Every structure is written in C-alpha cells, then in structure tokens.
Amino acid sequence: MGDGSEVTVGVLGSYGGRNVGDEAILTAMLDRVRAARPDVGVTVFSRNPDHTRAAHPDVGVVGWEGVSRERIAEHLRRLDVLVLGGGGILYNTEARRYLRLARAAQNFGVPVFTYAVGAGPLTDEVDCDWVRTTLAGAAEVTVRDEESKLVLEEAGLERPITVTADPALLLRPGDGGEELLRAEAVPRGVRLVGISVREPGRAAEHLDEGGYHQLLAHVGDFLVNRLDAHVVFIPMERDDIRHAHAVASHLADPGACTVLRGASTPQQVLDIVKRLDLAIGMRLHFLIFAALAGVPLLPLPYAGKVFDFAQRIGAPALRGVVRENVGLLLSEVDRLWDERPARLAEMAARTASMRQQADLTAERFLAYLEQIAPPPVLLPTTPAPVSPVG
Known part of the structure; x- marks a missing residue:
C-alpha cells in the first residue's frame, strides 16, 4: 500500500475554500467513500492547505500550487490511486495544470480515476492534447453531465466515458x-x-x-x-x-x-x-x-x-x-x-434520480478500489476462557 500499512487515496481538484460548490463536492465525496472504506487514508491536494486542514482535520493535506515537482513527487509515489475531480476543472488554460499532476502520478505507476469531472469550455489545443494523452490511460473516466462528455469527445478523447452526476447531490440539509x-x-x-x-x-x-x-x-x-x-x-x-x-x-x-x-x-x-x-x-x-x-x-x-x-x-x-x-x-x-x-x-x-446517479460514481470508484486493494478481513475473536468460580 501507499505507506505500507493502509490504502492511500489522493484527491486532486479545485479544493481549498475558493468556491463553496467545490468544497461541497469534496465533502460529499469524502463522506461517501470513507463511510464504505474506513480503512482508506486520504490525501487531499489543496490550493489552500490551511483551509482544507481546518475543514477536514482527519485527512492528509498537501499544497500543490507553487511547489516543486520533487516535493509533489514524494506524495504522489505514496498513493495507491489518484482521484481527479470532481467539479469543473477541465477547461482552457486550467486543464493542463491538473493533468500535469495526474500524468506525473501515472508515470509513478499510480492509477488515475476521474471522478464525476466537469469539462468545458475546452478548445485550446494544448489542453486538448493533455486531455487525450492523460485520460486515455485513466482507470476510468466519469463525468457529471452530458455536456462534459461531449466536450471531452470533441477534444479527441477516444475511450468509454460514463455520465453520472455531481457529487454534491449527496449532501443533506440540516437545520441551521x-x-x-x-x-x-x-x-x-x-x-x-x-x-x-x-x-x-x-x-x-x-x-x-x-x-x-x-x-x-x-x-x-x-x-x-x-x-x-x-x-x-x-x-x-x-x-x-x-x-x-x-x-x-x-x-x-x-x-x-x-x-x-x-x-x-x-x-x-x-x-x-x-x-x-x-x-x-x-x-x-x-x-x-x-x-x-x-x-x-x-x-x-x-x-x-x-x-x-x-x-x-x-x-x-x-x-x-x-x-x-x-x-x-x-x-x-x-x-x-x-x-x-x-x-x-x-x-x-428528478432530484432523487440524480442522487442515485451521483452515488453511482462512488460505487464505481469503490468497486475499482476493491479490485486493487480489498478491504481487510476482520477475523472473529475468540472469547477468553471463563475461570471457574470457587
């Protein structure tokens, strides 16, 4: 495993407090995955590490903007899988920044799972090339809407793309x-x-x-x-x-x-x-x-x-x-x-149907995670012998 003791999942997206929607995606994703796999250790690659640590004190956090490739490489090598997304991160001039890290992970033998990502507008040829060459080798590509699927296909990505729904649909309102x-x-x-x-x-x-x-x-x-x-x-x-x-x-x-x-x-x-x-x-x-x-x-x-x-x-x-x-x-x-x-x-x-589709992303990711890192088997405990009284 990533550190020799547990499954290590990296999460890369536009996280770090700049947008409530992106933070909703991260919150819903973490809650859903860790509820099913409490043995998983999570490392979030954040644009504002202090914000992410405060919002999610029980996960590892790595800053990646303005950080050298050598330092990022240290963290990527420890991963068992890198989750790319969700949210709208694949658009002109920005897509290459995320995909550069994803490509580096792949070069270290770390699979990339694209998690209900959003795409577009995407017409810049440099970004389209990054999409074609990086996502062609992804373990799976899931997008949050039909528009994103069309954008990736028009960018030249020739592989199966699954349409699910935005992970934030799995949040539930409270009473505050x-x-x-x-x-x-x-x-x-x-x-x-x-x-x-x-x-x-x-x-x-x-x-x-x-x-x-x-x-x-x-x-x-x-x-x-x-x-x-x-x-x-x-x-x-x-x-x-x-x-x-x-x-x-x-x-x-x-x-x-x-x-x-x-x-x-x-x-x-x-x-x-x-x-x-x-x-x-x-x-x-x-x-x-x-x-x-x-x-x-x-x-x-x-x-x-x-x-x-x-x-x-x-x-x-x-x-x-x-x-x-x-x-x-x-x-x-x-x-x-x-x-x-x-x-x-x-x-x-319709919202109930979309929530089911949003959960499909998590189900597909958990199924993939079980293939590469099955959950630990909990052996039944043998009760201690009872000493005779008297």
Whole structure:
C-alpha cells in the first residue's frame, strides 16, 4: 500500500475554500467513500492547505500550487490511486495544470480515476492534447453531465466515458438556516427569494457583466413588487459579493435585499437555501442546493453545465436569457411562482434520480478500489476462557 500499512487515496481538484460548490463536492465525496472504506487514508491536494486542514482535520493535506515537482513527487509515489475531480476543472488554460499532476502520478505507476469531472469550455489545443494523452490511460473516466462528455469527445478523447452526476447531490440539509439568516440581519416573517450571481471569466466567456447586472436588478424589482419578497444574494465564492452589490445598486429599493457575507461552508449555505421560498441563480451548486432543499428554482444558464442541469431537473432551460430577454425571464419567474406545487413534485422525483446517479460514481470508484486493494478481513475473536468460580 501507499505507506505500507493502509490504502492511500489522493484527491486532486479545485479544493481549498475558493468556491463553496467545490468544497461541497469534496465533502460529499469524502463522506461517501470513507463511510464504505474506513480503512482508506486520504490525501487531499489543496490550493489552500490551511483551509482544507481546518475543514477536514482527519485527512492528509498537501499544497500543490507553487511547489516543486520533487516535493509533489514524494506524495504522489505514496498513493495507491489518484482521484481527479470532481467539479469543473477541465477547461482552457486550467486543464493542463491538473493533468500535469495526474500524468506525473501515472508515470509513478499510480492509477488515475476521474471522478464525476466537469469539462468545458475546452478548445485550446494544448489542453486538448493533455486531455487525450492523460485520460486515455485513466482507470476510468466519469463525468457529471452530458455536456462534459461531449466536450471531452470533441477534444479527441477516444475511450468509454460514463455520465453520472455531481457529487454534491449527496449532501443533506440540516437545520441551521434560521440562525444563520438572523446573524445576517435578514428580515423574519417575509418571503425570501435567493439569487446567485457569478463573475465573467474563462469559465463564463459569454457573460456580459453590465448587461446581466441590470437584468437581474429587473428580476429583483419584480420579486419585491409581485411577491412582496426580500431578496437574498447568496455568494458561492468571494468575488460573487462584489457582483451581488453591483446588482443591488440597480434595484429600485436597495433596502429590499441583503447580500450575505458570513456563510462559508457547504452545510451553512445549504441550510440557508433551505429557508428560501424561491431560488433564481447562475451558480450550478446554488441550484443543486435548491433542488436538495426542495425549493422551486429557475436556472440562468451562462454555460453548458447549468443548461444541462436545468434540463435534468425539469426546469426551463433559458439558454442565452442572461444576455438579452428581460420579458421572457420575468414571465418564467411569474410562472414558476404560480406552478410551485407541480414543479416541486416533479423536481423531487428528478432530484432523487440524480442522487442515485451521483452515488453511482462512488460505487464505481469503490468497486475499482476493491479490485486493487480489498478491504481487510476482520477475523472473529475468540472469547477468553471463563475461570471457574470457587
């Protein structure tokens, strides 16, 4: 085994506290795998080791950004398998960074298991080459949606690819949302509508910053006037706060909204989402949390992964609406509110199905792990002889 005494699994993804969705993936993955295989030792390759150690004190943590190849090699050599993913890490200019470590592991004879990974946009030929040459030799390739499978195939990957679902679907909400909202001074006794925004960037190449700020402000005004609601902006990573304030600045009544700042762990955010009456959002994991919490949701697809989720959850797939059509968006918000009971029943069934698909990733990984490192056999203990009395 990796250190001579236990199975050692490495986990490589965008972990380290920069994004609540990525942390939700890691939390769900660790909980599921270690519940089935308590004999497994885990080493997380983190972009912020201090954050990961604080969030997961019972796993090993290795920083990998700005670290020499020799030091990383020491940790890779000890692994029995490297889990790549999950989450959207295979996109232009970023894919090569993760795959470089995966390739190094393979060079040391360590198998790589691709765990419900997300891909796209992926058009850069350098990154496509890394995908083709590295994942061709992976033990298994699982992706979280059909869009990611198509992206990898168009990059030239010629091998079986299994579509499962996002690992974060295995999280369950708790009961801490009321207290968290009170700490943020969110009004009590009113309808709450959560809105999720995100920044433009490499993962959202077609997002028009100024345009979508104004569009979401129109949505916020509509919710305040139509539902007498209070709008709660829920950031999924730090830069979301700035964009939420930009939207809030365009509202007719900025006092009718709150931009959250305190919640940071996946469980905290999920518990807050559970307290909402409606969810409208761009961030994929905000929408996943709404589905898990049984909250009516309207996705605003800025990328293929959100469009794919909208289709799978049975929500309107409004591709392009975040750029151009205020009237269509407001009519969908109105329809969503009026059709809540029917929408929720269908969403619950689809969410249950997606949870099963998310669990399939873990089942396939555990089956592979059993092949290369079967769990220890616990021998029955012989009771100690009882000494005669007297």
